[in-house]
Amino acid sequence: xxxxxxxxxxxxxxxxxxxxxxxxxxxxxxxxxxxxxxxxxxxxxxxxxxxxxxxxxxxxxxxxxxxxxxxxxxxxxxxxxxxxxxxxxxxxxxxxxxxxxxxxxxxxxxxxxxxxxxxxxxxxxxxxxxxxxxxxxxxxxxxxxxxxxxxxxxxxxxxxxxxxxxxxxxxxxxxxxxxxxxxxxxxxxxxxxxxxxxxxxxxxxxxxxxxxxxxxxxxxxxxxxxxxxxxxxxxxxxxxxxxxxxxxxxxxxxxxxxxxxxxxxxxxxxxxxxxxxxxxxxxxxxxxxxxxxxxxxxxxxxxxxxxxxxxxxxxxxxxxxxxxxxxxxxxxxxxxxxxxxxxxxxxxxxxxxxxxxxxxxxxxxxxxxxxxxxxxxxxxxxxxxxxxxxxxxxxxxxxxxxxxxxxxxxxxxxxxxxxxx
Numbered sequence: 001x002x003x004x005x006x007x008x009x010x011x012x013x014x015x016x017x018x019x020x021x022x023x024x025x026x027x028x029x030x031x032x033x034x035x036x037x038x039x040x041x042x043x044x045x046x047x048x049x050x051x052x053x054x055x056x057x058x059x060x061x062x063x064x065x066x067x068x069x070x071x072x073x074x075x076x077x078x079x080x081x082x083x084x085x086x087x088x089x090x091x092x093x094x095x096x097x098x099x100x101x102x103x104x105x106x107x108x109x110x111x112x113x114x115x116x117x118x119x120x121x122x123x124x125x126x127x128x129x130x131x132x133x134x135x136x137x138x139x140x141x142x143x144x145x146x147x148x149x150x151x152x153x154x155x156x157x158x159x160x161x162x163x164x165x166x167x168x169x170x171x172x173x174x175x176x177x178x179x180x181x182x183x184x185x186x187x188x189x190x191x192x193x194x195x196x197x198x199x200x201x202x203x204x205x206x207x208x209x210x211x212x213x214x215x216x217x218x219x220x221x222x223x224x225x226x227x228x229x230x231x232x233x234x235x236x237x238x239x240x241x242x243x244x245x246x247x248x249x250x251x252x253x254x255x256x257x258x259x260x261x262x263x264x265x266x267x268x269x270x271x272x273x274x275x276x277x278x279x280x281x282x283x284x285x286x287x288x289x290x291x292x293x294x295x296x297x298x299x300x301x302x303x304x305x306x307x308x309x310x311x312x313x314x315x316x317x318x319x320x321x322x323x324x325x326x327x328x329x330x331x332x333x334x335x336x337x338x339x340x341x342x343x344x345x346x347x348x349x350x351x352x353x354x355x356x357x358x359x360x361x362x363x364x365x366x367x368x369x370x371x372x373x374x375x376x377x378x379x380x381x382x383x384x385x386x387x388x389x390x391x392x393x394x395x396x397x398x399x400x401x402x403x404x405x406x407x408x409x410x411x412x413x414x415x416x417x418x419x420x421x
Contacts, residue, residue: 044057109144132155135151156172205218205225254276262292287322303330328346328347328365
């Protein structure tokens with residue numbers, strides 16, 4: 001559950017960007033400004049959505065639609081804003097109102113935008129078959145080619161969630177054939193690593209760095225791979241030194257420097273750089289100080305840092321990328337402190353955020369927590385609910401089978417154990 005061992009999975013750049021799709025990503029590519037009173041309301045809403053203020057955009061869009069209910073663009077923007085606040089079912093309904101069954105350029109453009117929006121909605125609802133379906137519909141339309149990479153990324157991610165790794169790889173391959181993007185190399189590398197193909201993973205991590213010298217997650221991934229490989233362990237230092245020796249000036253870059261020292265186990269320098277980053281205005285560094293404190297086993301301070309981060313971010317998880325992870329890490333801290341009730345409270349709060357990767361991570365940990373508390377019937381219910389959303393997770397299937405044996409064992413000893421919850 002925790003991230004004290006140097007795991008980068010909770011810090012994954014690519015999946016954080018996928019989460020951004022579930023809010024306002026792509027709005028600049030799919031929304032336009034307008035004129036007239038309705039158009040002015042719409043234009044203001046677009047600005048708010050693009051800045052991550054989806055909740056504030058709602059009232060402007062409702063006014064625009066009331067003034068003019070025949071503009072497909074207004075319904076598309078409304079759907080995007082609803083995606084941004086996690087109202088995915090409502091968003092789908094708004095997108096459907098924008099559909100135009102006519103064969104002209106404008107209709108095709110609007111339909112591509114709404115298919116993109118619906119794909120995002122279904123991603124948020126964990127309905128990955130419909131994500132793929134809507135991405136395919138959008139990709140069939142020969143308009144707005146700049147959206148195709150986002151659509152391909154979302155489609156590949158959906159394939160990974162349903163366990164079709166072959167199709168995910170094929171989708172990543174197609175994107176990279178047309179455009180060598182660091183984020184896509186990073187995503188494919190992590191899939192190769194998950195599949196145990198470390199050679200291809202290493203190649204893709206290096207390709208990600210070649211495509212973008214500031215793709216820091218690729219450096220950290222390579223560092224961990226080399227560090228754990230006795231034949232290439234000396235390469236680990238050379239990889240991480242490319243980060244520590246680089247000229248870091250912005251608050252975000254100094255944060256990455258702090259992360260590098262964290263991976264190296266130099267928690268003093270990690271904290272120093274992260275604190276500098278915070279002073280320069282980077283809230284994300286607060287989260288990573290929490291990670292450092294966890295590594296130092298100072299769980300109370302870690303909780304305070306994660307709470308500080310959550311309070312800074314608020315409910316705007318468009319720009320800030322570790323909100324769900326912060327709830328997860330606090331839960332991990334409370335488990336280490338033996339306070340399971342608080343741990344479960346934070347898991348529940350994190351799940352309410354509604355982002356897909358966060359739900360998967362937190363729901364899985366909820367099962368584990370119930371087991372730790374000996375509440376096996378609750379663990380069974382949670383595991384079943386999890387598998388309903390993520391049926392391809394073989395590890396959870398095994399966990400559910402284990403839970404079933406524990407329920408049987410505890411039931412046989414019910415005279416001494418007492419009533420199960």
